[in-house]
């Protein structure tokens with residue numbers, strides 16, 4: 464028996480990252496390392512997430528967003544934990560002042576896993592603790608003006624936490640696609656002045672690969688004005704989607720409140736770039752309405768200047784361009800927002816309709 468255990472320890476180091484499918488996870492002799500159960504309890508520190516605090520409420524929102532995926536897996540959040548610690552058999556989340564423990568990172572998901580052979584491969588996640596660095600300037604807010612993503616001064620807690628709970632469900636970093644498991648702060652949905660952290664298509668697909676597809680109904684499509692840019696080590700980097708001229712060339716632009724504003728002429732043909740995601744269970748072919756708005760909140764009540772449709776399987780995000788004509792009766796010297804609403808006709812019954820619209824800002828030349 465002792466021999467077997469010592470073999471187990473050696474074999475325990477034989478984990479590697481698989482990379483043949485979209486999302487990534489740890490493996491053990493080819494088996495996916497994941498939770499045995501499809502429901503895992505995560506306990507929140509009562510000191511870090513006290514009753515009535517904006518951080519408890521943000522954490523609750525994040526957990527429900529992570530759970531809003533088409534796999535069988537979900538977290539059960541328990542609040543009020545008065546004794547948190549590593550390797551104590553409980554999955555816990557807290558803020559620490561000990562930056563060294565996190566190696567200076569803004570947050571870390573510490574995972575304890577097993578992988579050994581004992582008359583068959585035994586593998587799984589035993590415990591995950593998600594720890595946030597108190598020395599980082601976080602905001603629990605979802606208002607654009609507060610977030611470093613949009614020129615604000617604080618790191619969004621909600622996207623950071625969504626990334627860490629992605630680790631907690633078994634996902635590793637991902638650098639190939641627009642993905643929450645890459646750089647988190649610019650993996651975000653925005654419409655109007657508010658943002659929404661979300662798990663996204665690739666991570667949701669990873670959850671399905673690990674835990675199987677839910678037996679329940681879960682459909683959701685979304686639009687983002689961010690896209691894949693490239694890699695930063697094992698992280699994907701993202702950038703805002705753009706507006707191009709009719710041949711795909713760059714339009715002149717300037718910065719305003721942390722966002723790009725593209726200069727256009729009345730009657731000009733442009734290409735609007737956005738990223739569509741299918742965060743749900745089934746293939747969808749949503750209709751998309753394109754709008755011009757006098758404010759940054761895009762809705763079906765705005766002036767519609769085009770329609771189209773997309774075919775979206777559940778795999779990886781789809782960044783696309785749509786040719787549109789700037790109406791010739793817009794006012795010169797004025798700002799507008801060119802946007803789109805996915806499933807504008809409400810044909811899909813979705814878990815969230817809040818993430819269906821987004822925009823790129825424009826300025827009409829004289």
Ligand SMILES: [Zn+2]
Nearest residue numbers: 626627630636
């Ligand atoms: Zn990470």
